[in-house]
Amino acid sequence: MNEPFSLDMIVDELAAQDVDFQEGLDWQQTDHPREAAIAFRRALEHGPKSAVIWTFYAWALSASGDPHGAIAACRRAIACDAEWGQAWNDLGEYLMDAGREDEALFVIRRALKAKRFDSPHLAQMNLARYYLHKGSMRRALAAAQEAQRLVPGFRPAARLADWISDRMQEWNIRD
Numbered sequence: 001m002n003e004p005f006s007l008d009m010i011v012d013e014l015a016a017q018d019v020d021f022q023e024g025l026d027w028q029q030t031d032h033p034r035e036a037a038i039a040f041r042r043a044l045e046h047g048p049k050s051a052v053i054w055t056f057y058a059w060a061l062s063a064s065g066d067p068h069g070a071i072a073a074c075r076r077a078i079a080c081d082a083e084w085g086q087a088w089n090d091l092g093e094y095l096m097d098a099g100r101e102d103e104a105l106f107v108i109r110r111a112l113k114a115k116r117f118d119s120p121h122l123a124q125m126n127l128a129r130y131y132l133h134k135g136s137m138r139r140a141l142a143a144a145q146e147a148q149r150l151v152p153g154f155r156p157a158a159r160l161a162d163w164i165s166d167r168m169q170e171w172n173i174r175d
Helices: 007-017 019-029 033-046 051-063 067-080 085-097 101-113 120-134 137-150 155-170
Strands: none
Touching (some): 019 033, 051 067, 051 085, 067 085, 085 120, 101 120, 120 137, 120 155, 137 155
């Protein structure tokens, strides 16, 4: 029987094998994204091209203020492994951050179909954000509620669903 997919397990295994990746994680955990990006880049230069490392490198670039570099790194992660859902989800988030919302919908939906993705609630939150931007309160509410269903007790989803419900009631929206 196959074990369920676990990002944490994959990250731990990779960190045990690659000191540069581990250093990048250490910098990431201490909120030093530029240093993390340098370490992740070193890991990419000397090892096999890994969707995991590209995805972490993308995060570091985004957190360092380079959304276009983050988008490119996510695309490289997807080229390494098209079933790596975290890269699809992060790409959708970075596209929205860059004002490219119309491109984001496909990639967020693709994240939800990925075989290796253990955080579909985060993709649902990105869907909610997308639908809010597009003005579809009903769809945004449904996505936030789905995130809540996937991870009961996930406070950001509960707060977002409540906020959307309150606005729909306050503004008499029935879209």
